[in-house]
Amino acid sequence: MFGATGAKRRPRAAFLSFARAAVGDAAPAAATGALSDAAAELVAADRGVTVHQVRTDWDTARLAGLVEVHGGVARPGWRLRAWDRDDAAVLRGWVALFDAWSLAHPAPAALPPATVAETVEAVPQLLSFLQLSAGPVPVPQLLDLFEQRVRELRTERCEIPYGPQEETHRTGTGPDAGPGNGPDGGLGNGPDGGGPDECAAAPPADLLAWALRALAAVGALTCADGQATLTPLGSWAVWVKLEQICVAAQSPAGNIEQSAEDMLRGCARLRPNAARAEYRAWLAARDVGTAVAELLDAARGEDALLRGLAFEALRVVGAPAEPEVRAVVDETSLRPYALLWLAEYEGTDPEDVHHVLTREESTWLWVDTAAAVADHGEAELLVRHLDSAPQPTVPALLDEVRTVGHPRTVQVLVALAAAHPDPALAKAVRRAAFQVHTGGV
Known part of the structure; x- marks a missing residue:
């Protein structure tokens, strides 16, 4: 297995150094994220390379998550900030580049988009075969596999013309002629997958050659002497992808196809380890940003239980979620959760993590958690929740709860009063609920 230390050395120093230089100067970019002409020419002159190379390095850095564009200005991506201290960030950055191989090294303009799309869809099987082979594979053997996979994809899409077929559709192929059996190597059927004219302009060998060049450009494989071989890093990335597929296929509670909200509801009654396994399966089936x-x-949403569970799932996501979590710290309902998440992410001692919250934020979080318990838990749990209050006494808690401004304060206090076995304390809690409801003191 390819280690993180080796992976840290593998990515091209050119685009890493370029990413740091570009964001250091707050390089201007278009709304699409493309480097502006003026910036590209300036960097090219400074580095003594061509503008084309500058744009290649820029695109590669963006695809790897080293550069982010906000409002036409380039800024450090979270991976660039974490590069020197987090080997896992380096590995994830390369996997992001590996996933975007067809963007990092675009297909020649002469290749029809439909056949390019088929090539991208067929490549995972080629990579799996290369990994299983654990060594060089002759390109002609990969070409046979590639053609077979494309035929399978077209069969799955039912790209077979309906209705009576003209005899000219089967020229030169004998009685078994049909989609995929023509002289073009099997890549010439269906209006969307490329008809005979389109395939004549896109021979399978050319499509495969582009894919191999692109994968070599991102360091996934090498090509020499008519053979292709996965690099150690490429083999590791394929293994990661297979593992993600396996994890997604083993969704323990069967919520993998659900929305985030429904998945979290399905995890509400699971034990922590089982819930984390479900989060991992759900995440493995999706793009991390989405x-x-x-x-x-x-x-x-209004359900406080889902709020807490959502941030538990975000803990499973880890570093890739950091920019989005940091961006919501100014949202009142999410701020305490986001601050705690960020403190844990930054390595704060678990016993001290609560110190990142102000007293008011801690009180707001206590009410929010109490709302989750009141909605989904038992009365006894709500009573025991009093022990986790940031205030040393119930009167002090009630004084601060009245001013914290949580929208569920009244309902929480009413539920607590109904559940508490001490009549005197229950009366004080009901009085506080009435004061919050009427706006009194």
Whole structure:
């Protein structure tokens, strides 16, 4: 298995140093993220390279998550900030580049988009075969596998013309002629997958050659003497992808196809380890950016239980969620959760993590957690929740709860009064609920 230390040395120093230099100067970029002409020419002159090379390094740095563009200005991506202290960030950055191999080294303009898309879809099987082979594989053997995979994809899409077929559709192929059996090597059927004219302009060998060049450009494999071989890093990335597929296929509670909100509800009754396994399965089946956005949207809802569970799932995401979590610290309902998450991410001692919250934020979080218990827990749990209050006494808690401004304060206090076995304390809690409800003191 390829180690993190080796992976740290593998990515090209050119785009790493360029990323640091570019964001250091706050390089201007277009809204699409492309480097501006003026900036590209300036960097090219400074580095003594071509503008084309500068743009290549820029695009590679963006795909690896080293550079982010906000409002037309380049800034350090979270991976660039974490590069020297977090080997896992380096590995994830390379996997992001590996996933974007077809963007890092685009197909020649002469290749039809439809056949390029088929090539991208067929490549994972080629990579799996290369990994299983554990050594060089002749390119002609990969070409046979590639053609077979494309035929399978077209069969799955049912790209077979309907209705009576003209005899000219089967020229030169004998009685078994049909989609995928023509003289073009099997890549010439269907209006969307490329007809005979399109495939004539895109021979399978050319498509495969582009894919191998692109994968070599991102360091996933090497090509020499008519053979292709996965690099150690490429083998590791394929293993990571297979592991993600396996994890996604083993969703213990069967919530993998659910929305973030429904998945979190499904995890509410699971034990912590089982819930984390479910989070991992759900996350493995999604793009990390989309998953984080869905979890934060679920956290913004009215159900306080989902808010807490969403941030537990974000703990499973780890570092890739850091920019999005940091961006919500100014949202009142998410601020305490986000601050605690960030403190844990930055390595604060678990016993001291609560110190990152102000007294008011701690009180707000106590009410929010109490709302989750009141909605989904038992009365006894709500009573025991009093022990976790940041205030040393119940009267002090009630004084501060009245001013914290949580929208569920009244309901929490009413539920607590109904559940508490001490009549005197229950009366004081009901009085506080009435004062909050009427706006009194």
